[in-house]
Each structure stands twice: as structure tokens, then as C-alpha cells.
Amino acid sequence: MSPLTQGESVSEYVSRSLEIIDKSGLEYRLNPMGTVIEGPWEEVLxxxxxxxxRMKEDCDRVSTVIKIDYRKGKTGRLTSKVASVEKTLGRKLKT
Amino acid sequence: MSPLTQGESVSEYVSRSLEIIDKSGLEYRLNPMGTVIEGPWEEVLxxxxxxxxRMKEDCDRVSTVIKIDYRKGKTGRLTSKVASVEKTLGRKLKT
Amino acid sequence: MSPLTQGESVSEYVSRSLEIIDKSGLEYRLNPMGTVIEGPWEEVLxxxxxxxxRMKEDCDRVSTVIKIDYRKGKTGRLTSKVASVEKTLGRKLKT
Amino acid sequence: MSPLTQGESVSEYVSRSLEIIDKSGLEYRLNPMGTVIEGPWEEVLxxxxxxxxRMKEDCDRVSTVIKIDYRKGKTGRLTSKVASVEKTLGRKLKT
Incomplete structure (x- = not known):
């Protein structure tokens, strides 16, 4: 999620989102191209x-991309998805 | 990038992609919803x-989502993008 | 939005989504790679x-990509966004 | 594909992309949230x-999202994917 109206650096605006996510109590992982959040649809959305x-308060155009990977009955996938790839390859990867 | 024709678990196929990425020599970070790779357009693509x-060899339908964040003159962003958010918030986040 | 567990052709499952979207009363446009829906966040989401x-009822893994383009005070953008590009180029494009 | 550095309206920049796409000779469909292009990987990419x-020439930050739906042996999908959904539902949809 980033504004189109605030110039080249959007770190200040992304930080406000991470403040909300970090305080939400949901499990999450920040990465250089987004943040992965795990939980029930209603809570995550x-x-x-x-x-x-929050971003709309002072940004008149906001672009958001959401990817959702639902898998029946599975939880703890922030860890297990990466671990299963590392297990298959038999080595630690850059995470 | 994942196949639509190989059933619920695609970890085996994602692992093959990470084998290629890890051996490419490009900087990358694996996360639960994808892999972030940094470098010039031709090398990354x-x-x-x-x-x-590789996936097409035995998967008849493959879905791929690519997000590209170009910023003039900037490198080392796999680290700096996350660091700038943590700096703004004054604390380490879950990565 | 498509299932990863139902084999190569997912048209049957996509059609069920379009049934819901078409009957929702929201403005939408179906295209070969997705459906664009316009309206307030709560209604669209x-x-x-x-x-x-609906897809989760019989599909154990579902992949969803949502792109959201918010622009303050603007409506009727399903038409105006395409029209403004055609106006700039001075000709009709393939839509 | 849109710039983050040119303010709220990006129609002028999107139009330049459509100029290139329209003149490329590849089949495409413009929609309110992007453009679907069909063809071999090398030609489309x-x-x-x-x-x-073109956008990098005067925009210092550019955000791009690419979705690729590969299906072995299939062509003419700009038309057939939409048609198969309409056939399943037995009616024309908004496209």
C-alpha cells in the first residue's frame, strides 16, 4: 500500500501502516516489497x-495490492511455508 | 509463481524456483508469500x-505475480527499505 | 481469485464468482485476467x-490477488480511466 | 505500471504505455485497472x-504489477476466457 501523491519516498507512510499492523496483535512479517499478515479474513482485512x-487522511491517491493464500485447516504458515522450502532444498535460504 | 495443476501443496515446485534464484547470484529474500529479488531488469526477469x-516443463498451468519497485539510482534496497521503516518507528519489527 | 486444487480449467469456479458479482448491484467489468469492481471499500470487499x-466451500486452496486504486472524490472511474487514455491518444483502443 | 512521482493523475504516463502496446502488434485489452497482453513471454515482457x-525517462519511481497466466497449448485467451464464463452463466456480462 503506497500513496501516489507524496513523492518518491513513501517510507513515512509505509511506517504508519506498520505501526497499525505491529500493534494489531496479528502475526506478520515485513519484507522489502510488502508485509505478510496471517489470520482470519475479517481480522486481516x-x-x-x-x-x-489512515493513509487516505492525507494522501489523495493510494495504490494497494493484496495477495491472499487460503489453505483449508492450515495455520502457522508464516513460518511453515518458508521452512518447507528450506527443508526440500536441505539448506537455509536468505529470508 | 505457482502451478494450478499440481494440487494443494506446491512447496516442491516453489523449491525448484528457489534453487534457481539462490544459485543466480542475485540478492534475494524469501518470504511466506513470495521472493524479493534485487538487480537490473534483464537479470531479474x-x-x-x-x-x-522450469515449472512449465511439468505443470500445464502456471500463475505468476510480479511486483517491480524501480527507484532511480538506488541499490541495496532489500535492506534499506525495511531499515528505513524500523528507523522511522524507532524499533525492530517482525521480518 | 482461483483455486489451486481443481485442475487446469477453473472457468467453472470463476463463473460462480461472476454470478455473485453480477448480482451484487455494483458496477464491474470482467476482463481476461480479472474483474474490476467499483464502489465503497465495505461493499466491494x-x-x-x-x-x-463460495470458492472455499469445495476448494481447499484458493489464491486471490486484489488491486485497489483509491482516488479522493472520484467516481465513475470504470469508464473515465479508459476514456482519458483514449482521449490522450486521440483514438479508440482495444478494450 | 504507474509513476509514484508525478502526482495524482497518471493518465498521461499510462497513455504513453498504451501507445507502445497498441503499436506493438500484440493482442491486448485495456481495462480500468491495467492492460492484458497476449503472446510469447519474450514478446510480452x-x-x-x-x-x-519510457516511464523511467522522466519518472524517478515506477511501480509495476504483472500477472501472468500460462496455460499449455492455449491461444486466443483474451476472448475465450471471458466467453467461457459467459457461456457457463448463459448470459453476457459487463466487459
């Missing part, structure tokens, strides 16, 4: 909406 | 294409 | 969730 | 790169 509402 | 070609 | 809930 | 190179 609720946090995404809170970030969006 | 070359690696993505190699992963795609 | 409500329809997306309904599609997701 | 070549056109995407040309758009990106």
Missing part, C-alpha cells in the same frame, strides 16, 4: 482497511 | 523466466 | 469475500 | 520493458 483509512 | 520455464 | 467464501 | 524504459 480489518487491519488492511485501518492502514488504508 | 531472466531469473524469473528460468523459474517459469 | 464484501462481494470479494462472498466469492471467496 | 519486451513490450512491458519498453513501457517501463
Amino acid at each position: 480489518g487491519v488492511v482497511k485501518a492502514c488504508w483509512e | 531472466g531469473v524469473v523466466k528460468a523459474c517459469w520455464e | 464484501g462481494v470479494v469475500k462472498a466469492c471467496w467464501e | 519486451g513490450v512491458v520493458k519498453a513501457c517501463w524504459e
Whole structure:
């Protein structure tokens, strides 16, 4: 999620989103191209909406990309998805 | 990048992509929802294409999502983008 | 939004989503790589969730990509965004 | 593909991309949230790169999202993917 109206550096605005995500209580992982959040649809989309509402307060155009990977009955996937790839390759990867 | 034709678990196929990425020599970070690779367009898209070609060998339908964040004159952003958010918030985040 | 567990052709599952979207009353445009829906966050994400809930009923893994383009005070953008590009180029494009 | 450094309206910059795409000779469909292009990887990514190179000339930060749906042996999918959904539902949809 980033504004199109605030110039080249958007770190200040992304930081406000991470403040909301970090305080939400949901499990998350920040990476250089986004943040992965795990939890039930309502809770995760609720946090995404809170970030969006905050950004809209002073940014007149906001672009958001959301990818959702639902898998029945599975939890703890922030860890297990990476671990299963490392296990398959038999070595640690750059994470 | 994942196949639509190989059933619920795609870890085996994602691992093959990470094998290619890890051996490419480009800087990358694996996360639960994708892999962030840094480098010149030709080299990064070359690696993505190699992963795609490998997956096509035995998967008849492959879905790929690529997000590209170009910023003039900036390198080392796999580290700096996360660091600038942590600096703004004055604390380490979950990465 | 498509299932990873139902084999190569997912048209049947995508059609169920379009049934929900078409009956939602929201403005939308179907295209070969997705459906663009216009409206307030709650209504649009409500329809997306309904599609997701329907797909989860019989698909154990579902992949979803959502792109959101918010622009303050603007509506009717399903038409105006394309029209403004055609106006700039001074000709009709393939839509 | 849009610039983060040129303010709220990016229509002028998107139009330059459509100029390149329209003149490329590849089949494409413009929609309110992007452009779907059909063809071999090298040709399609070549056109995407040309758009990106053009935008980089005067935009210091450019955000790009590419979704690729590969299906073995299938062509003419700009038309067939939409048609198969309409056929399944037995009616024309908004496209």
C-alpha cells in the first residue's frame, strides 16, 4: 500500500501502516516489497482497511495490492511455508 | 509463481524456483508469500523466466505475480527499505 | 481469485464468482485476467469475500490477488480511466 | 505500471504505455485497472520493458504489477476466457 501523491519516498507512510499492523496483535512479517499478515479474513482485512483509512487522511491517491493464500485447516504458515522450502532444498535460504 | 495443476501443496515446485534464484547470484529474500529479488531488469526477469520455464516443463498451468519497485539510482534496497521503516518507528519489527 | 486444487480449467469456479458479482448491484467489468469492481471499500470487499467464501466451500486452496486504486472524490472511474487514455491518444483502443 | 512521482493523475504516463502496446502488434485489452497482453513471454515482457524504459525517462519511481497466466497449448485467451464464463452463466456480462 503506497500513496501516489507524496513523492518518491513513501517510507513515512509505509511506517504508519506498520505501526497499525505491529500493534494489531496479528502475526506478520515485513519484507522489502510488502508485509505478510496471517489470520482470519475479517481480522486481516480489518487491519488492511485501518492502514488504508489512515493513509487516505492525507494522501489523495493510494495504490494497494493484496495477495491472499487460503489453505483449508492450515495455520502457522508464516513460518511453515518458508521452512518447507528450506527443508526440500536441505539448506537455509536468505529470508 | 505457482502451478494450478499440481494440487494443494506446491512447496516442491516453489523449491525448484528457489534453487534457481539462490544459485543466480542475485540478492534475494524469501518470504511466506513470495521472493524479493534485487538487480537490473534483464537479470531479474531472466531469473524469473528460468523459474517459469522450469515449472512449465511439468505443470500445464502456471500463475505468476510480479511486483517491480524501480527507484532511480538506488541499490541495496532489500535492506534499506525495511531499515528505513524500523528507523522511522524507532524499533525492530517482525521480518 | 482461483483455486489451486481443481485442475487446469477453473472457468467453472470463476463463473460462480461472476454470478455473485453480477448480482451484487455494483458496477464491474470482467476482463481476461480479472474483474474490476467499483464502489465503497465495505461493499466491494464484501462481494470479494462472498466469492471467496463460495470458492472455499469445495476448494481447499484458493489464491486471490486484489488491486485497489483509491482516488479522493472520484467516481465513475470504470469508464473515465479508459476514456482519458483514449482521449490522450486521440483514438479508440482495444478494450 | 504507474509513476509514484508525478502526482495524482497518471493518465498521461499510462497513455504513453498504451501507445507502445497498441503499436506493438500484440493482442491486448485495456481495462480500468491495467492492460492484458497476449503472446510469447519474450514478446510480452519486451513490450512491458519498453513501457517501463519510457516511464523511467522522466519518472524517478515506477511501480509495476504483472500477472501472468500460462496455460499449455492455449491461444486466443483474451476472448475465450471471458466467453467461457459467459457461456457457463448463459448470459453476457459487463466487459
